[in-house]
Amino acid sequence: xxxxxxxxALGVIxxxxxIFRFRKGLFPLILLGLAAAFIFTANQxxxxxxxxxxxxxxNYAVIFSCSILVIAFLWxxxxxxxxxxxxxxxxxFSLILFSLVGAVVMVSFSNxxxxxxxxxxxxxxxxxxxxxxxxxxxxxxxxxxxxxxxSFATGFLLFGITLIYGVTGSFDLATIHTQLTTTxxxxxxLAGILLLLVGLSFKSSLAPFHFWAPDVYEGAPTTVTTYMxxxxxxxxxxxxxxxxxxxxxxxxxxxxxxxxxxxLTLFIGNVSAxxxxxxxxxxxxxxxxxxxxxxxxxxxxxxxxxxxIFYYTLTYSISSITAFTILFIVSRxxxxxxxxxxxGMSKANPLLAFAMTVAMLSLAGIPPTAGFxxxxxxxxxAINHGNTLLVLLAVIAALIGIYYYFRVIIAMYFxxxxxxxxxxxxxxHRTVLxxxxxxxxxxxxxxxxxxxxx
Amino acid sequence: MTDLKAIPxxxxxxxxxxxxxxxxxxxxxxxxxxxxxxxxxxxxxAVNLLLVAFSAYHNDAAGQVFVFFTMAxxxxxxxxxxxxxxxxxxxxxxxxxxxxxxxxx
Numbered sequence: 001x002x003x004x005x006x007x008x009a010l011g012v013i014x015x016x017x018x019i020f021r022f023r024k025g026l027f028p029l030i031l032l033g034l035a036a037a038f039i040f041t042a043n044q045x046x047x048x049x050x051x052x053x054x055x056x057x058x059n060y061a062v063i064f065s066c067s068i069l070v071i072a073f074l075w076x077x078x079x080x081x082x083x084x085x086x087x088x089x090x091x092x093f094s095l096i097l098f099s100l101v102g103a104v105v106m107v108s109f110s111n112x113x114x115x116x117x118x119x120x121x122x123x124x125x126x127x128x129x130x131x132x133x134x135x136x137x138x139x140x141x142x143x144x145x146x147x148x149x150x151s152f153a154t155g156f157l158l159f160g161i162t163l164i165y166g167v168t169g170s171f172d173l174a175t176i177h178t179q180l181t182t183t184x185x186x187x188x189x190l191a192g193i194l195l196l197l198v199g200l201s202f203k204s205s206l207a208p209f210h211f212w213a214p215d216v217y218e219g220a221p222t223t224v225t226t227y228m229x230x231x232x233x234x235x236x237x238x239x240x241x242x243x244x245x246x247x248x249x250x251x252x253x254x255x256x257x258x259x260x261x262x263x264l265t266l267f268i269g270n271v272s273a274x275x276x277x278x279x280x281x282x283x284x285x286x287x288x289x290x291x292x293x294x295x296x297x298x299x300x301x302x303x304x305x306x307x308x309i310f311y312y313t314l315t316y317s318i319s320s321i322t323a324f325t326i327l328f329i330v331s332r333x334x335x336x337x338x339x340x341x342x343x344g345m346s347k348a349n350p351l352l353a354f355a356m357t358v359a360m361l362s363l364a365g366i367p368p369t370a371g372f373x374x375x376x377x378x379x380x381x382a383i384n385h386g387n388t389l390l391v392l393l394a395v396i397a398a399l400i401g402i403y404y405y406f407r408v409i410i411a412m413y414f415x416x417x418x419x420x421x422x423x424x425x426x427x428x429h430r431t432v433l434x435x436x437x438x439x440x441x442x443x444x445x446x447x448x449x450x451x452x453x454x
Numbered sequence: 455m456t457d458l459k460a461i462p463x464x465x466x467x468x469x470x471x472x473x474x475x476x477x478x479x480x481x482x483x484x485x486x487x488x489x490x491x492x493x494x495x496x497x498x499x500a501v502n503l504l505l506v507a508f509s510a511y512h513n514d515a516a517g518q519v520f521v522f523f524t525m526a527x528x529x530x531x532x533x534x535x536x537x538x539x540x541x542x543x544x545x546x547x548x549x550x551x552x553x554x555x556x557x558x559x
Contacts, residue, residue: 113516116527117527120527124530128534137545144538144551152481155494155497158498165516219556
């Protein structure tokens with residue numbers, strides 16, 4: 001609860017900062033606030049709190065909240081300069097802080113009302129942020145598509161919640177679970193679960209409901225895209241898993257349907273990424289593909305799923321922040337988001353090229369980076385659950401993935417350089433890149449540092 | 455309350471499902487952004503109707519409280535949506551969603 005209070009208070013302070021000309025001090029204050037929220041949240045580890053049956057801060061919620069706060073901290077450091085050039089920096093920061101409130105609610109709900117509210121608090125802020133580059137038609141289009149698809153998905157989600165409520169007479173997750181084991185209304189339950197599945201798949205960009213993701217990710221400002229690919233994705237999957245693991249383990253055969261959706265996601269994501277010229281769009285499709293890998297752990301619901309999802313979302317977010325930060329720096333410098341803008345970068349900017357290589361290797365899942373163990377634990381969970389065929393297909397998809405991630409590395413190291421002028425990297429960006437690269441390697445070498453937490 | 459229960463529950467489910475499907479069709483097939491917004495509202499209100507019906511049949515107030523949340527959120531959502539639409543209109547001079555075709559591939 002303290003987490004939510006601190007984040008909301010920070011959001012309100014950020015709104016007032018514009019009136020009281022407090023812009024300069026706002027950024028350090030937000031970082032301090034996030035650090036305080038992190039400490040308060042981490043303190044609740046092993047001390048579960050329940051709030052009126054609406055939210056349950058168990059270890060799962062604490063760990064995911066902490067991971068979201070860490071990612072948000074890195075995100076603020078990455079995005080500060082971009083938003084400082086805009087006229088309305090405080091609005092953007094407060095929107096992000098309010099959407100973080102939504103993300104924390106999404107990982108800690110124990111009632112369907114809070115799930116709905118959390119998703120909406122998160123989404124409505126991000127719709128605005130996606131369209132925040134007001135004079136750019138691409139950004140408008142991105143925000144508009146995100147809004148349309150998002151509220152369309154909300155409709156499905158609500159209808160699903162309603163049907164489940166109709167059968168069980170309650171919004172409480174534990175009550176729903178016990179009611180569903182005895183109910184006779186199998187048809188309504190299945191319809192409700194499928195509608196919830198559709199709604200949550202929209203939010204977490206699983207095929208065939210992923211089609212908005214590449215457009216929205218490409219059109220939105222790069223910093224906002226980073227936020228969507230990291231915090232929003234983590235929160236969406238944490239909510240997805242929390243709902244399905246507490247409520248629907250005994251009901252219906254939704255996992256067969258999710259099985260097919262995962263296979264579709266893996267191949268659509270990876271194959272579409274191969275033919276992209278723009279790195280931003282490539283990362284968008286790669287984000288769709290990664291949603292597929294994460295969902296493998298939901299299909300093979302078992303005791304290790306939660307930690308597999310946590311490790312995967314954390315490492316994916318960290319590597320994504322590296323990749324998007326470098327894309328942001330390079331695209332600003334060269335005015336192009338294409339892979340060709342990276343040609344010959346290893347000569348002029350060896351350190352940037354190294355950081356990008358580590359991020360790409362991690363996203364591709366090659367040891368000794370963290371991405372390898374992320375895939376390994378997800379696959380291990382699936383094999384222990386008996387989903388060998390799914391793992392086989394996922395490995396084939398991952399091999400396709402290696403091809404396009406290496407295109408970026410090859411462009412940096414083996415293509416002739418266009419200009420030998422080194423790109424200036426600001427101190428904040430440098431700090432972010434150092435932290436994320438070190439974390440990627442560290443988590444890859446010692447995955448046990450975070451694995452046993454859930 | 456008794457009046458609400460005079461109609462069998464199945465009919466409420468049927469009516470809401472039909473309204474919901476009309477909403478889906480509107481979103482999928484209409485090209486004017488305002489009409490699409492109206493269709494989304496129709497989807498959400500179909501859900502509200504069903505929630506109230508279930509709430510009455512279960513003798514449980516939680517469903518009706520949920521409807522208030524839904525209405526508040528829907529209002530916030532549409533406010534944001536219309537604001538984004540105004541920005542789009544300023545740049546493209548159109549509310550037809552087919553003009554938004556710059557992002558593809």
